Amino acid sequence: MTHYPPTVPVDRPVVGSYQTYEGAQRAVDFLSDSRFPVERTAIIGSDLRMVETVLGRLTRGRAALAGAGSGAWFGLLIGLLLSLFAAGNHHALVLMLSGLLYGAVFGALFGFVGHALSGGRRDFSSRSQIVAARYDVVADSEVAEDAKNMLIKLGWREG
Structure with missing residues (x-):
């Protein structure tokens, strides 16, 4: 070693x-x-x-909501990047809103499915710190x- x-x-x-x-x-x-x-x-x-502080129970609904939130941010980022190449301001707004919406939907889906596949091994959310x-x-x-x-x-x- x-x-x-x-x-x-x-x-x-x-x-x-x-x-x-x-x-x-x-x-x-x-x-x-x-x-x-x-x-x-x-x-x-x-x-x-x-120290791991338990914040609360994690249900499939909460997992989907958390996934929707993070997916929305990611979708907004992608929409912003794509809007750099958009022809007009109207198209840029549509790209950002579409990215936000699709990101939220897919994020919620992945959050829900990911929690469902965990088999209940970790049904709580927490924050860790040293x-x-x-x-x-x-x-x-x-x-x-x-x-x-x-x-x-x-x-x-x-x-």
Whole structure:
């Protein structure tokens, strides 16, 4: 198995530790506003986990509706591209509306059939994200103490 070197040195001192990514991001932004060389910092998330939030039950009707929505956008895009070559404005509008309509119909059909063929193995919709238990702001050894002191001295707080 090939091991690649990390792109960010992991032996950098921690200058601040935060419960949220937004808190770590605000700390780096605060340092940037204070003219600190932020190109010598990094935000490292630790104890990563994948969280899947269930949004609701997925029925064939909802699958068809979601397919219709995405198909309509795709059809509109195709209609816009074809309208570039249309002879007049009237033809361009007809092409865009036709693309939207056909895209919605075929998208709904594919969404319905795709869900029906799944055999009920996944009858819910969800959103996945990777979150960390902690976000550390680290800096190069040469400037780490300055960054830590700047955050303390200037009274920056996560909230």
